[in-house]
Amino acid sequence: MQYYTKQQLQGSGKYNSKCRIGNWNEDLEMEETLLKDYLSKRENGTLKIDLFQRRMNKALAPVELTTVKADGYVHFGDVVQVCHATTGSTLSCDIDDKSSDSRVDKTHAVTASTSTDPCVRNAFKIVKYEKATSDIFERDYEDKETLHYGQKIKLMHFPEPHEAPLYLYSKPISTTNFAKFSHFQEIALTPSDSFDSVFVVLHPDVVERSNMENIEGEKVPVGKAVVLQHCGTRQNLCLMPQFKFQNDFGAEYEVCAKTLTVLGKNLTMEKITQGMVRGDLEKPELPNNFWVFISSAIGGSQ
Structure with a gap:
């Protein structure tokens, strides 16, 4: 002064x-x-302007997404964008926006950006969740390279060659872990490779999902809506379009973990009349919970 x-x-x-x-x-x-x-x-x-420019150049550096395979399905190891099914915004991270809580691992902010160009901040690698011990209840798939409904995955932020990987994660709401605006369950990136980073891929149609013998085990197509449910808390990855805020990359949406369902009971009553138990029924999710895996189309166009 x-x-x-x-x-x-x-x-x-x-x-x-x-x-x-x-x-x-x-x-x-x-x-x-x-x-x-x-x-x-x-x-x-x-x-400061030089540091900011280097940060933008690193975060917005173009990334080549995995080309869609001939079968049209999502495979483990694919580098994809996770886009919201209705708004078209892409799941994005801000590596320089870190948590200040020294009691936990450093986490990095995750939002949904209206920019759809594939770059470092919005590219994720689909990693298969491997249990430390074998599980007799875990279904064994013949095609082990293709993603199926009901399988557990981890979304790894596409890292630079010299950087440690970061994983999309969530954990129960606490005094230090909650979304900034909605105060629902926080979604962020963490270097900790734990069960907090595991999500299960579900079919968006709850009627089809209730017929587990029909839908579980089917392959997940590229470009089709899915529900990403956090395994540790059973809350779905959720976009909150009413919470739009400014950061260094512009106006972006808040992303949290929250299962939002319709208020009506028509589907529940219909299934009860067909002999299903109320406790086995799920309410349909709102479009806030629908996401799409986007890969690079053949020929380089998206």
């Missing part, structure tokens, strides 16, 4: 550092010091 003498305050509009009044020598030295500091930072590329 710069302090001013009584003479400077009284004559601030009439005098400058060239007029030898007040602390004229100190003012002259201060101007020279500030100029040297500016020139040094500009030469070393440490000005």
